Each structure stands twice: as structure tokens, then as C-alpha cells.
Amino acid sequence: MIRVQREDFDVGSEIERLSAGNVKIGGIASFIGLVRDFAGETRVRAITLEHYPGMTEKQLEKIAAEARGRWPLEDLTIIHRYGRLEPGDRIVLVATASAHREAALAACHFLIDWLKTKAPFWKLEDTSAGERWVEAREDDDHATARWLEKR
Amino acid sequence: MIRVQREDFDVGSEIERLSAGNVKIGGIASFIGLVRDFAGETRVRAITLEHYPGMTEKQLEKIAAEARGRWPLEDLTIIHRYGRLEPGDRIVLVATASAHREAALAACHFLIDWLKTKAPFWKLEDTSAGERWVEAREDDDHATARWLEKR
Amino acid sequence: MHLLYFGWVRQKIGRAGEALEPPPGVADVAQLIAWLKTRGSGYAEALRDISALRVAVNQELAELGASVAQGDEIALFPPMTGG
Amino acid sequence: MHLLYFGWVRQKIGRAGEALEPPPGVADVAQLIAWLKTRGSGYAEALRDISALRVAVNQELAELGASVAQGDEIALFPPMTGG
Numbered sequence: 001m002i003r004v005q006r007e008d009f010d011v012g013s014e015i016e017r018l019s020a021g022n023v024k025i026g027g028i029a030s031f032i033g034l035v036r037d038f039a040g041e042t043r044v045r046a047i048t049l050e051h052y053p054g055m056t057e058k059q060l061e062k063i064a065a066e067a068r069g070r071w072p073l074e075d076l077t078i079i080h081r082y083g084r085l086e087p088g089d090r091i092v093l094v095a096t097a098s099a100h101r102e103a104a105l106a107a108c109h110f111l112i113d114w115l116k117t118k119a120p121f122w123k124l125e126d127t128s129a130g131e132r133w134v135e136a137r138e139d140d141d142h143a144t145a146r147w148l149e150k151r
Numbered sequence: 152m153i154r155v156q157r158e159d160f161d162v163g164s165e166i167e168r169l170s171a172g173n174v175k176i177g178g179i180a181s182f183i184g185l186v187r188d189f190a191g192e193t194r195v196r197a198i199t200l201e202h203y204p205g206m207t208e209k210q211l212e213k214i215a216a217e218a219r220g221r222w223p224l225e226d227l228t229i230i231h232r233y234g235r236l237e238p239g240d241r242i243v244l245v246a247t248a249s250a251h252r253e254a255a256l257a258a259c260h261f262l263i264d265w266l267k268t269k270a271p272f273w274k275l276e277d278t279s280a281g282e283r284w285v286e287a288r289e290d291d292d293h294a295t296a297r298w299l300e301k302r
Numbered sequence: 303m304h305l306l307y308f309g310w311v312r313q314k315i316g317r318a319g320e321a322l323e324p325p326p327g328v329a330d331v332a333q334l335i336a337w338l339k340t341r342g343s344g345y346a347e348a349l350r351d352i353s354a355l356r357v358a359v360n361q362e363l364a365e366l367g368a369s370v371a372q373g374d375e376i377a378l379f380p381p382m383t384g385g
Numbered sequence: 386m387h388l389l390y391f392g393w394v395r396q397k398i399g400r401a402g403e404a405l406e407p408p409p410g411v412a413d414v415a416q417l418i419a420w421l422k423t424r425g426s427g428y429a430e431a432l433r434d435i436s437a438l439r440v441a442v443n444q445e446l447a448e449l450g451a452s453v454a455q456g457d458e459i460a461l462f463p464p465m466t467g468g
Contacts, residue, residue, distance in 0.1 A: 012163015015183070023188035023238035029259075030181045032166070033385055036250060037174035050308055052377060055361035080384065087174035092385055099187060101263060101468075102294070108180075109256050112385050119384030120358070120377075122309035133310045136381035143253070184468055201391055203460060206444035231467065243468055252385075263468055270467030271441070271460075273392035284393045287464035 001076075002060045004051065006083040008090060018075050018097040025074050029108035030095035037087035043128040049082040049091065052120040056080070063114045067096070070110070071103040078111065080119065110147050116140040152227075153211045155202065157234040160244060169226050169248040176225050180259035181246035188238035194279040200233040200242065203271035207231070214265045218247070221261070222254040229262065231270065261298050267291040303372060305338075307348070308379035311355070314348035323372070331357050332366040334376060349378070356381055386455060388421075390431070391462035394438070397431035406455070414440050415449040417459065432461070439464055 001017075003009075011032060019025045037044055060078050067076060077095045085091060094111040098104040116137075123134035152168075154160075162183060170176045188195055211229050218227060230244045245262040249255040267288075274285035306319040328337050335355070339346045349355065357364050358377040370376055389402040411420050418438070422429045432438065440447050441460040453459055 010163060011166050012161060015162050015166075015181075019183075019185060019239065021239075023186075025185055026187045027185065028183045030166075030183075031252065031256060032170075032179045032181075033252065034170055034176055034178065035174075036177045050312075052306070052308055052358070052361075052379070055358055055377065058361055088170065088172075101182065101184065105182060105260050105263070109260075112178075112252060112256070115385040117382060117384070120308070120379065120382050121384040122380060123383050124309075133313075133380065134383045136383055140383075201395075203389070203391055203441070203444075203462070206441055206460070209444055266468040268465060268467070271391070271462065271465050272467040273463060274466050275392075284396075284463065285466045287466055291466075 001078075002057065002064060003079045004053070004056050004060070005079065005081060008081070009079045009093060011090075011093065014077055014079065014093055015095055018077055018095055022074055022097070024099050025097045026099050027101035027104040028095060028097045029101075029104040030093065031108055031112045032090055033092040033112070035085045035087050035089045035091060039125055039127065039134070042125075044087060044125050045128070046084055046086045046126045047134070048084045048124045048126070050122045050124065051080075051082045055120050059119050060115075063111060063118055066114070067107045067111055071096075071098065071107040072100065073098050073103065073107055076107065076111070078115070080115070080121065082121065113140070113143040113147060117144040152229075153208065153215060154230045155204075155207050155211070156230065156232060159232070159241060160230045162241075162244065165228055165230065165244055166246055169228055169246055173225055173248070175250050176248045177250050178252035178255040179246060179248045180252075180255040181244065182259055182263045183241055184243040184263070186236045186238050186240045186242060190276055190278065190285070193276075195238060195276050196279070197235055197237045197277045198285070199235045199275045199277070201273045201275065202231075202233045206271050210270050211266075214262060214269055217265070218258045218262055222247075222249065222258040223251065224249050224254065224258055227258065227262070229266070231266070231272065233272065264291070264294040264298060268295040303334075303370065304375045306375065306377040308377065310380055311348045311378050315344045324370075329369060329371075330366070331359065331364060331368050331370060331376070334370050335366075335378070338378075354380060386417075386453065387458045389458065389460040391460065393463055394431045394461050398427045407453075412452060412454075413449070414442065414447060414451050414453055414459070417453050418449075418461070421461075437463060 074097045079093045096104045096107040225248045228246045247255045247258040
């Protein structure tokens, strides 16, 4: 299930939904991204996530299809929020269910790595030093590329 | 937080507890192990987890300390159940919280790999072909050893 | 042609999108960007460093050499920072 | 000495634990296992393949050469299958 939404989500029910009624699942891996109150040395009061409606959903579907092609997944969930979020708020949930723990763990890691560089979101930080756009990190490009080598 | 218990646990509240009030956390990774209804070709009706009270808690504390020594974690949770469990039931929850997603993801993966071979639990399967003890898997030994090489 | 701008591209251009009809010589993304830069200082500033731009044509990521045509939805934006 | 058995070791020996006083010559885990095997067919069967056994002395994993002494808690069990 893929959702792009302004509202928060319920972690427990989203994770439980993945395995409900499917007794072939041996493991569920998940990752939740949260807003931190700092960026480098600067205090962050809030971030505003902007996205590209229409393309966002398509890109998330593509990334999900790529994960399903690489690992034997029983199910997966991606929920990505947009709008203004404050420190401690959830930004994103990725969860993967598989018969095998390695598949669930690897696919979860893959999904969050690819979301970082391939999902059309942009983050504007409201900091003590003013507004600034979060820049793409070279580390994230490497994390994305690593999965291409592993293919 | 480390707990060894017979009862089920609430995934949502356990994961939320990890980040409650800590706005330094950027990511929470988690893994939930579930009872599957098959083992190879055989149908599994239930598994009974036996453990070594006293030593179990010590081993889990050691594994948790190892994870904290390797990655900058803000917090972590391990909950491992024992007793009779049926397909679809949760066995174990591992969750890690860090400022950095790579640390949370790697530590979560590490914890579940080490639990597999270093936590004193034994699993008796009640299958359509009778009772049998789950044997240690060579794959799990490799998964454990991989983290020693990475050290 | 429907243009969309995101992130600091939107901010510097000063609008989220617009319908434009580029002149006949504009057949690919690079030509479109070159033409947009002539439309004002906000455009010139937003589109100055082409290596910092990412492009989608009809909601698919595209290279600078990708063709553009009437009716296309073209989005210009900074590198994505999802997750 | 307090002995504990888990998994199929417990099942084959037919009990979860017992207090025993091994004879004076028993100073390490291997000697303890050798002595236990003389206590009956269940023990012999459970402890036959020493490579399939794991041992904890006072709740810490131990090798076959580890010393054992009066008052120790010694556990014998199959390879662990947690998680």
C-alpha cells in the first residue's frame, strides 16, 4: 500500500495490517523517519515538505515494484507525509513483510535509500538561522547507488 | 528496554515509546519475527519456545551493549516471547532509534542476526508430521559471523 | 506546455507553475531551459546552474536531451530529498 | 553442582535439571559430560555427539575445557535458535 498524505499515520495498525491473515510471513521490517530538532549546528523549528502530486505516487509505485522484483515480499507499505512538520513528527514509514527475514530487512533498507533520492519531495527547514532548503546529500546518492551494484 | 515474556506486545506503543520526547531521533528501524505456518514442506500448527531464565536476560543485555558500542543509538528495544505460539503470532520485536538512518537500520539487522544464534531459546515445532526441534541454521551462523568481520 | 517548479526553483522563479508556448526552435529540455532563462531575472537565477537541476517530462525523470512538445507537462526542480 | 538441560538435551535426559555432586576427578566441562554419560541411557543418548552440544557455566557460554566447581550452575543445551 502506498499513500502520500498530509496526516499522521498509526504505526501499530499499519505494521499489523501487513501481516493480518497471512501466516506465510516470518518477518516484518520497518523504518520510520522523524523530524529532528537539529541540522548540523542549527536548531530546526519545523520542516515543510513539498512534493509533486501525481509524479510522487508514480515514483513510489516504481520503487515499490523494484523492491518486489528484487526480493520475495508478501506485502509492503510506504506512507510519505507532506506539509509542515515539527521535531518529533513522523515523516515516512516503510514496512516490508516476507517469509524470510533477510528479504524483509534488505527490502526495507532499499526502499528508504531509494526514497531519499528518487521520490520527488523537497524539504524547507525553518531554523533559528532562517529558512533553508535541505540539500541532497552525497551519502544518500552513494546509498542509492550501492543497490545498483548489488543488483 | 529488554523484556522476556510470555505475553504478546503492542507494536505501535513499543515503537512510539522509543522516540517519545526525544527530538534527536531521525529514524527508528524495527523487525518483528512471526510464527509461520510452514517449515520446509511441513505444516506447523504451533511452536513452543523454551528459554533459559536468567541467562536469557544476560545474553540480551550483552547483545544490546554490543549494538550500542557499534552504532550511535539513542535507544533500543528487544522483546522476546516464550511459551506456545501459533502461526501469525509475534515472537520477537527488535527496534532501534538513532539520529541517523544507517545506524538504526544496521543495528536493527545486527540485533536480530545475533539473537538468532546467541540468545538461549529453543523452538519445538508441533507439525503435521509430529514434534521436532528447530535446528540451528548454517545461514544464521553466517549472518552472525558477518558482523564479526565488519567490526 | 505546462511548466511546474518545485523547491528553490519555484521560490526563485516566484511561481509554482505556468502554461507557456515556447518558440518553435525549442525542441528539447536544454533548449527549453535556455529559453526560460531569457524570461527574467528570477528565471535566470533559478536556472543558472544546470547541473543542479532535475527535470521530469510528463512525470517521468528526463535528461537534458529529452524532447519536449506541445501539451507536455515539464517540471524543473532541485535534486530530490525524500524519506 | 546445579545442572540444567534445555531443548532436546532436556527431552532425552528426561528432566529439566538436577543437583549433582560429580566425583573429584571431574574438573572441566568435558569431564563432566563424560561422567554424566555414565549415568544412564538417556544421558548417553543426549550427550553422545559433543559437537552438537553447547554449554554455559554460571550463565555464560563456555568451552569444553572450562573449569567447573562445586556450586556452579552448568547448563547443557543444543545450539540456540532465538529470534
